[in-house]
Amino acid sequence: MSAQPAAPVPVAIEPEQDPHLVAAVADGGGVVVPLDQARVLVWLGSPADFPSLADTVEWVALKTAGIEYFRAAGVIDDRRIWTNASGFYAAGCAEHALALLLAGLRQISTSVLLGWNEEVIPPAVRTLRESTVAIIGAGGIGRELTPRLKACGATVIAVNRSGREVAGADRTAASSDLDRVLADTDHVVLAAPATPETRHLIDDRTLALLKPHSWIVNVARGPLIDQAALGRALRAGTIAGAALDVTDPEPPADDDPLWALPNLIVTPHIANPSPELTREMAPWLAENVRRFAAGGELISVIDPARDY
Amino acid sequence: MSAQPAAPVPVAIEPEQDPHLVAAVADGGGVVVPLDQARVLVWLGSPADFPSLADTVEWVALKTAGIEYFRAAGVIDDRRIWTNASGFYAAGCAEHALALLLAGLRQISTSVLLGWNEEVIPPAVRTLRESTVAIIGAGGIGRELTPRLKACGATVIAVNRSGREVAGADRTAASSDLDRVLADTDHVVLAAPATPETRHLIDDRTLALLKPHSWIVNVARGPLIDQAALGRALRAGTIAGAALDVTDPEPPADDDPLWALPNLIVTPHIANPSPELTREMAPWLAENVRRFAAGGELISVIDPARDY
Structure with a gap:
């Protein structure tokens, strides 16, 4: 039977x-x-x-x-x-993060805005090769993003709550070490969940640890960034640019001064x-x-x- | 002594x-x-x-x-x-080609142009994962671009004059097989030198072999593409878009109708x-x-x- x-x-x-x-x-x-x-x-x-x-x-x-x-x-x-x-979000977020970071470094948005400009654009072009990228909140997205960045010749620092090793990353750090990571890195990708602890992780203080050539990418949640502080850093040129697939609020208000910043790329939450x-x-x-x-x-x- | x-x-x-x-x-x-x-x-x-x-x-x-x-x-x-x-050009060209292809697939240029648009942009987003990319003229640039595309989950067809194998590519084809490659691929990256044989390699006939979701990237030389034919394909929507770091002539004339196409990305010859x-x-x-x-x-x- x-x-x-x-x-x-x-x-x-x-x-x-x-x-x-x-x-x-x-x-x-x-x-x-x-x-x-x-x-x-x-x-x-x-x-x-x-x-x-x-x-x-x-x-x-x-x-x-x-x-x-x-x-x-x-x-x-x-x-x-x-x-x-x-x-199942991780791969899409990782690809979108890479696309945003490369669009920033490679001056694609300024090319769209300015057309064939040979004065401003060429000196602003940067490369991922031999650069260091910190992935903040390196879980599933970090596992997907790391090999993509490595294939482009970047060094990857993975940052997560516990500091547990992320396969393929050149270095893993605990989030308690964030300040040192920001001082050591060229660029930052935010991939952390929105929690009370991660709210405004990027603010005036942490932005000041970055460099004039640094790009910040956010494919996670808008509130990870203090957007007013980001606007100040972008206007002052203390960082090179930011590329955001998420904002706070979402979408930004039509009259948000962020829209006028040439070194800010915004996509409408389309990683997935x-x-x-x-x-x-x-x-x-x-x-x-x-x-x-x-x-x-x-x-x-x-x-x-x-x-x- | x-x-x-x-x-x-x-x-x-x-x-x-x-x-x-x-x-x-x-x-x-x-x-x-x-x-x-x-x-x-x-x-x-x-x-x-x-x-x-x-x-x-x-x-x-x-x-x-x-x-x-x-x-x-x-x-x-x-x-x-x-x-x-x-x-020493190859790595820069490969990174720029990846940046352009991802900017197209990920709708970064339309986001820059349209702002936070939830009607047009999300349905147009595509991914490199599980897509096929043909690299036409796969020498040094192909060797650099192939691992970057593979890390993003794409299948790579390398096309060169001899059909000699390109390390890491899923398939290598001789340029005499170009038509079959174009029919098999989702996207195309042009990395061939400008020679009499490669002039207008992309024209009305070869464009017709591509698909409504296909993107074409050119980081090689402008004359590889018949730009008038490209404009017709972009306007008709028989391909999804094109992203060019090189044009013919260079720069395009200010009144070139290509500038008005929302599915065309142009960067001012900045791969290197x-x-x-x-x-x-x-x-x-x-x-x-x-x-x-x-x-x-x-x-x-x-x-x-x-x-x-």
Whole structure:
């Protein structure tokens, strides 16, 4: 007598049924159902629209890496497992960080603004080769960004809370050593979660540790930077430039003086644009549905004590 | 009795004595002298200003990679050795090519132009991961660019005249196979010298082999692209965009309709801006002066039969 096959895991995908994720649920051995029949909710919407959940929902998968807005809205409870998107955001963030850093160093935004200018642009061009880049908050993004930077000839300093080694980095430092790292580095990439400790990590004091040729890239969360302080440093030329995929607030106000700075690049939070994101998320979701069906440990479970 | 030490090689650096190169000559065991006492001329100027040379000048080092303008001006003769800059340009060109390709895929130029736009920009963002990039003319630049693209998760097709294998590339093709390569690739980086055979390599016919999501990057020479054909493809949207560090003519005329295309990025020939260039050139020059003094074979000797 053969064993009864396990019933497929019932998964709701809300508020809209993304085709990549519908396919992933099937791939992982699940079946897409309405929310009131689901043991799993994949939530693609905002914290404000989050539905009230019956206790029959055992696992909620969020599509953001930072979950501070869901936490602030009181959505995250301790009655079920919650997962975030830290795993499948990393590669997109790393590529976007590299693109922003190179766009700054290589004067691409000033070329777009000024056209064929042979006075201002050539002397401002810098190279990643033989430069040092510090990745602040080097978890998954750091693991993806490090080999990209190394391939460009840069030296990488990875900074994280614990100082635990990041594979491939030339040096790893604990965040308590941040000042020394900033004094030693040419450029900075911010990849840390938004927590009370990381708020305004880049401010007047830490900006003063950087150099006139330094670029700062932020692909994490806007509040990591004190934007008024950044504006002062950019206007004074104490750093070379900044390239931000995230801002505070987001978007910046139309009359924010930051918009007028030629050495500031802003992209509209597109490190993982939605159409790409669910394609990236699909293999992760399939794997997690498979693990859930087998009673195994899920990937990217949110630590209830942290905002990431 | 000890051997008489060899006299230092007399090297002229003209028209101006760049400090990186003056140091490099000393490092290579040479001495900087006026041109009329020199066995070697390092020429940093244009073809038009090139001096007439006595036969006592045995080697001329040019600072450009492509030497078609020196050839056209009748400067290059067969009375001495000529070297070009193909060796030390490659890393800068590779980094700039990566920067341009990522700026296109990641919508950095449209972000600079449009500001925080959430309608047009996010759906247009593309990624290098799992994409295929063809490097056309894969010599030194190809060797430098390939590992950078691989680190970003791309598949690399290297195309060169002979089809000789390029280390690290996923596939190498001969230029006679160009059509098939263009049909197989997502994006194209042009890194070929300007020769009669490469003129208008990218034209209406070859553009039609590309895809609506394809980006073309040119860090080589403007005439490789039929710019009028490129403009038609960009306006029609049969390719996604182009990013050019070189144009034809250079710079484009102020009223060139290319300037109005939002999916065209132009940088003012800055893959190797002069201040960086002589720093890059210095170790090469020191090594070549050392080889010259020892009667050895020089690096980057120009093949009289070719324009590179």
